Amino acid sequence: MTGTDDPQGEHYFTARPASAAQRRTVRVPLAGQDVEVETAGGVFSPDHVDLGTQVLLRTVPQPPAAGDLLDLGCGWGPLALTLALTSPDARVWAVDVNERALDLVRRNAAHLGLPNVVAALPDDVPDDVRFATCWSNPPVRIGKPALHDLLRRWLPRVAPGGDAWLVVGKNLGADPLQRWLTDEADLPTTREASAKGFRVLRVAP
Template identity: 75%
Template sequence: MTGQEHYFTAQPASPVELRTVGVELAGRRVQVQTAGGVFSPDHVDLGTQVLLRTAPPAPAQGDLLDLGCGWGPVALSLALESPDARVWAVDVNERALDLVRRNAAALGLANVVAALPDDVPDDVRFATIRSNPPIRVGKDALHTLLLRWLPRRTPGGDAHLVVGKNLGADSLQRWLADALGAGTVVERTASAKGFRVLAVRDA
């Protein structure tokens, strides 16, 4: 993939060539569709695997957010775990959102809403946020992204982010604690295979 067509490109330039991949989501082996022009099109990437294995069970109800959803492994897992919740799969990549919709439909998951960031109503608040955030968008863009969404947790809601240790997980943890202020706790809850999982919750 060229530098001009990264997974955070709104409209990938390469033609859509759908591929079917077998993956394990929420303890089930399922078939999903992916394509080039999205993040990790051939498998569930290692960081997301760590996040899915170590984050606590998803809330049974409410609005749940997969921020930077790609083709949907986190959003689909949340929807499988919590069929009575509404799962928002948010990304800037239109191809990724189309894949999430295809995969949710194929799995019979009517509780998934795939949306561009600006299409999520401002009054929606999230019982949990899960994300393998796009670190490579650059520090300023990443900080803007996180400060847009992390404060939209419900009272008592949490967020779980997976970040590569060599991509600045520890410095991001310190920055989040400072940026979100004294009412918020940011702690490392897991460390595996070169990744950190950071939990954000009310103090």
């Protein structure tokens, strides 16, 4: 899924995993560490941790130490890998529609020794799983109706007492999205930070 820092304005969807020739290795900061990950073209922000995700990571509190945690629209995995590095006793669901992205998440989790990461297509997540938290740089460029459907599907699955953290570009509709979440989706939402053209929203279902 595409995040909110996409200079090409594209929604990435790649059915095939990247070949060895297509994959490349980059070093990125995650969970206070400088780590090596694999990325490839055909996924969002393949060469670095995008600015929106950086803003989110600087804002969110420490994730729960246990339970099921969700990265919705995981891409190559910066949020999912951070969750897994920070909470090794939790199960981290990295969810995306892009098979190439999921393959990269699996490779990166294996390389970093993170057996607690489960990279899955949306329909492969069991219906009874409830999440202690959700971190997401959601795919706003898929359009408002599709984005609303996506959030209506996943945010109510946050467990009582849990929350979801979303980063959305101000110029890509962060403020109207906050109003829609609170007023129409009945998902109370507050703005927790605003930086570098992005809003960080906390949803407490």
